[in-house]
Amino acid sequence: MKVRRTISIDKSDLDALKPILDSNGNNLSLAIRHLVNEHKTKTDINRKSADQQQIMMLRNQIIENKIAALIPVPLLKWLVKRNPGVPPLGTFRVIMEKYTRLLGIESLTFEDYFKMINIQGDIFGYQITQEIEANPDSRSIRIYFEAQDTDNLKGAVPHYSCMLAHHPLKLKTRKVMESPNLIIVDYEQCGSEEEAFRSVMESFGSANFTFDEVQKNFDFWSNAVRIIKSDHYEDVILSKSIFLKFLKSTEFSNDLSDLISSLYSVSVENGDYRAVISSIEKIFQVKGLIHRIEYQNNEIKIYHKFDDIGVISVVNDTIIKTLEKTGHPFAFKKGDKITILSET
Secondary structure (H helix, E strand, O other): OOOOOOOOHHHHHHHHHHHHHHHHOOOOOHHHHHHHHHHHHHHHHHHHHHHHHHHHHHHHHHOOOEEEEEHHHHHHHHHHHOOOOOOOOOOOOOHHHHHHHHHHHHHOOOHHHHHHHHHHOOEEOEEOOOEEEEEEOOEEEEEEHHHOOOOHHHHHHHHHHHHHOOOOOOOEEEEEEOOOOOEEEEEEEEOOOHHHHHHHHHHHOOOHHHHHHHHHOHHHHHHHHHHHHHOOOOOOEEHHHHHHHHHHOOOHHHHHHHHHHHOOOOOOOOOHHHHHHHHHHHHHOOOOEEEEEEEOEEEEEEOOOOHHHHHHHHHHHHHHHHHHHOOOOOEEEEEOOOOEEEEE
């Protein structure tokens, strides 16, 4: 709605407006609208900046009072990837119910499901393609999941299978065939969500620690996401107890060997063990696990970032197991925050 008003402008103000008037075809109304939009933009920027400052103040207080730890985002992402698992039963029930409402139907059939899949560009944010084969009786199907990113594929398929286990499809996971960029899963309809969910657990492993923690501390994790965004994704504040559970929940020597090979083109089994030590140092520094590694006189010194003995033990064991593959085994000699390994 346009409102007409008569305004008075001093000549000096009018002279100041001249560049804006010229750029708007000497149209005063258009020039004023331009100024109003500029003012709105600046106000929004100032408001966002103030919000960000408040969050950063909270962030600093949390760290100064040792309530939580400041964790590099690459380390957190890596840890989450290293903890694959199956979401709890019921996680995707709302999604399945939403699809039926969106399609305007009372219950989702295989045919409806096929149509729905054909319009999906990704799965849970991952760029994954899938091809479906159905038996004539429409009680069982085979899905070919394919993606360039192997980690994303391995993480998404258990989640996807869990979603299909929910009402109304209640698909039981019967067989899983894996290769680096392709996972083939055979599904079959069964009588209950519980039976279907058990089959997913048997095929893909136990319930995920991450999901359990998110469910129990939803407000905390929501705030963590907001803080990541406000901090330009450089670091994240994470409860120390949760973070230490993350670190101590897995031994990752196989993952480390693969990472060394892909990042530095160094074969752990056949390469120079000194080059492997150097690669381990670079990876663990980037992940925020250690300060540095020193190697001399057939001894390795590891300068740890964490005080927790469980975390230190996991890091030490991982390095020892990785170096065993080079044919130059090292054994624990001494240490806590500074660990010494000696060649055996």
